[in-house]
Amino acid sequence: MTPLHMESGSLADGRQILYYSNEPAGGRAAYADKRDLGERVSAGEIRYDRLRDEWVAVSAGRSGRPQLPVACPLCPSRDGELTEVPAPDYEVAVFENRFPSFGGFAEPGPLAPTEIGPEMEVAAPASGRCEVVVFSDDHDSSLVDLSPERVALVVRAQAQRTADLYARGDVAQVFCFENRGVEIGVTLHHPHGQIYGYPYTTPQTRKYLDAAKRHKAATGRDLFDDIIASESRSDRVIAENDHWIAFTPFAARWPFEVQVYPKARFADLTELPDEYIDSFAPLYLDLLKRCDAAYPGEPMPYMSGWHQAPIGADREFGRLRLELVSIRRGPGRVKFLASSESVMGGWVHDLGPEASAAILKGAL
Amino acid sequence: MTPLHMESGSLADGRQILYYSNEPAGGRAAYADKRDLGERVSAGEIRYDRLRDEWVAVSAGRSGRPQLPVACPLCPSRDGELTEVPAPDYEVAVFENRFPSFGGFAEPGPLAPTEIGPEMEVAAPASGRCEVVVFSDDHDSSLVDLSPERVALVVRAQAQRTADLYARGDVAQVFCFENRGVEIGVTLHHPHGQIYGYPYTTPQTRKYLDAAKRHKAATGRDLFDDIIASESRSDRVIAENDHWIAFTPFAARWPFEVQVYPKARFADLTELPDEYIDSFAPLYLDLLKRCDAAYPGEPMPYMSGWHQAPIGADREFGRLRLELVSIRRGPGRVKFLASSESVMGGWVHDLGPEASAAILKGAL
Numbered sequence: 001m002t003p004l005h006m007e008s009g010s011l012a013d014g015r016q017i018l019y020y021s022n023e024p025a026g027g028r029a030a031y032a033d034k035r036d037l038g039e040r041v042s043a044g045e046i047r048y049d050r051l052r053d054e055w056v057a058v059s060a061g062r063s064g065r066p067q068l069p070v071a072c073p074l075c076p077s078r079d080g081e082l083t084e085v086p087a088p089d090y091e092v093a094v095f096e097n098r099f100p101s102f103g104g105f106a107e108p109g110p111l112a113p114t115e116i117g118p119e120m121e122v123a124a125p126a127s128g129r130c131e132v133v134v135f136s137d138d139h140d141s142s143l144v145d146l147s148p149e150r151v152a153l154v155v156r157a158q159a160q161r162t163a164d165l166y167a168r169g170d171v172a173q174v175f176c177f178e179n180r181g182v183e184i185g186v187t188l189h190h191p192h193g194q195i196y197g198y199p200y201t202t203p204q205t206r207k208y209l210d211a212a213k214r215h216k217a218a219t220g221r222d223l224f225d226d227i228i229a230s231e232s233r234s235d236r237v238i239a240e241n242d243h244w245i246a247f248t249p250f251a252a253r254w255p256f257e258v259q260v261y262p263k264a265r266f267a268d269l270t271e272l273p274d275e276y277i278d279s280f281a282p283l284y285l286d287l288l289k290r291c292d293a294a295y296p297g298e299p300m301p302y303m304s305g306w307h308q309a310p311i312g313a314d315r316e317f318g319r320l321r322l323e324l325v326s327i328r329r330g331p332g333r334v335k336f337l338a339s340s341e342s343v344m345g346g347w348v349h350d351l352g353p354e355a356s357a358a359i360l361k362g363a364l
Numbered sequence: 365m366t367p368l369h370m371e372s373g374s375l376a377d378g379r380q381i382l383y384y385s386n387e388p389a390g391g392r393a394a395y396a397d398k399r400d401l402g403e404r405v406s407a408g409e410i411r412y413d414r415l416r417d418e419w420v421a422v423s424a425g426r427s428g429r430p431q432l433p434v435a436c437p438l439c440p441s442r443d444g445e446l447t448e449v450p451a452p453d454y455e456v457a458v459f460e461n462r463f464p465s466f467g468g469f470a471e472p473g474p475l476a477p478t479e480i481g482p483e484m485e486v487a488a489p490a491s492g493r494c495e496v497v498v499f500s501d502d503h504d505s506s507l508v509d510l511s512p513e514r515v516a517l518v519v520r521a522q523a524q525r526t527a528d529l530y531a532r533g534d535v536a537q538v539f540c541f542e543n544r545g546v547e548i549g550v551t552l553h554h555p556h557g558q559i560y561g562y563p564y565t566t567p568q569t570r571k572y573l574d575a576a577k578r579h580k581a582a583t584g585r586d587l588f589d590d591i592i593a594s595e596s597r598s599d600r601v602i603a604e605n606d607h608w609i610a611f612t613p614f615a616a617r618w619p620f621e622v623q624v625y626p627k628a629r630f631a632d633l634t635e636l637p638d639e640y641i642d643s644f645a646p647l648y649l650d651l652l653k654r655c656d657a658a659y660p661g662e663p664m665p666y667m668s669g670w671h672q673a674p675i676g677a678d679r680e681f682g683r684l685r686l687e688l689v690s691i692r693r694g695p696g697r698v699k700f701l702a703s704s705e706s707v708m709g710g711w712v713h714d715l716g717p718e719a720s721a722a723i724l725k726g727a728l
Binding site for chain 1: 408411412413414415416417418419420421422423424465482484485539541542543548549550558560562566567568569571572574575578579582583587590591593594613614615616617667668669687689698699700701702703704706707708709710711712713714715716717719
């Protein structure tokens, strides 16, 4: 069992901060946050979109969040420069988002209603929790530059955060993700990811669960097993080791899209064995290096996150996997999701999944 | 009955071009396209995404399409500068897209299969049709600058295109839309829109149809009637006249989002009476002016399109309406759809629908 060290402290407005480390470390949580942050910012509400049968969060407080602030709030605090992280150094730091889309209330709220009444305007508190996960105290680094041990530590922290968030009672689904690149609007360049604890099962996840249920009913088999078996025989496999396989799927929709599956079934990160985490790290770093090498001099903007089974209904049909997608579609060119994709859900892949996979396969 | 004049001609690679006008005009279709375009470019295939139960188009040929070419291909052809429009002037011109996501084959193909077999990789030809709709021969204009009569002509052309595309047999749903603004990747600034004739019912439309079916079964009422009644009592109504109402919906997801409904039920543009088209034009121009005035000096980038009922199953639950959305979320700021929205479908509205509607209401 790989040791995971954790300390928990508080920020000036009451938000929790957690320090995770591979090395035993003591005392980081004892550093006080000396800022005057005023009242804590809470999320707003979720509203039911009856036309789409989906929840939408309304979070007007987020409009005040920083746009590339001068001082980086994710760096360790130094004399005269106080940040979101009071300690003078850290390996991985996690803290509640100051401008949350979900949560931030005094007490955990309820999950989103699953039965909707006849009234036309249905709303509920935007329960849940939003966290920031800082991958390193080195501002100028990037996840792809970190060691496999650090990447594994990030995943272990994500797993423990998932367990903690599912234990709250106001989180239906946990999503651990990273947005990277100004091309997709990232406002802080310090290497970091985020965790959203949604008070509802997200719309995309409901689609996967429904598809897996239908497949089981029609064939008696597990949909994800069948997908992995089919994709592993394709020419779209980017990387593979004993425990993991990474491929661009047959019906990819993003110019670059890679699905990374553990070869055994786990519902979420909390079930992932240590050896899977340890073997994920080098495979994922290899994938990130391929992404950055695809168009030399242009690090790939990407969105990457873990699909995890929700805690509630149909959890048995969920399957842990990572999805990495990019809008990069050529040198200096990005794909914009315009009317067909954004309004109708009609996606067009301009490169072709095989050509896109070939670029990543040949990038190193 | 407002007269609609139309002439049909051909481009050098066999694509159809149509000239629509309010004024009787003859002879535009007689101008020959003198370019050497080589072989016609056809769309590729659609692939079935089993995880999402959706079709995705794979159209590698589109990678060659122009990125802000030096000479505008939508201007009328002039001596020495040959464009996509051979005539020396026009009111509204429509032609098949040279780099189509759907169609372009020698013969109309089949609709997408509605029954999916057990094989893991299911594909079909990307049947259908993609058209470009040029709103004016004035390159430096914009839809918002045109007369109500011209806007009505555009809608009449869209209605006739919808009828023609539904008559082909390889189009399940017609989507008439406009993308405007470099912020959303528009490569040609000449005022124009597009029409996609999909060989399948789009995923968003299936959601609306399912929701309307459920609502009918649960309440006996029409979902859209109930939405219009509820929204018309809200403080999110932007504009209204005898035939139309425009509002930001209760559960809006885009920073700016306006739904424009005819007050009576029509399945698609082909059913829209003349007086509705005539009264749509000034209301829509008022809405566009409000959008452009919201942040002075920053014309709003937007995506705007007509939701139309598909031709096949559940057509009776569809309802014609226009949706206009924008990623603008403040002066010089746009919303990026990052991991939560793009990967999980978890939307967060940063402004709040009421605040967003208030900006548009107060903009003029």
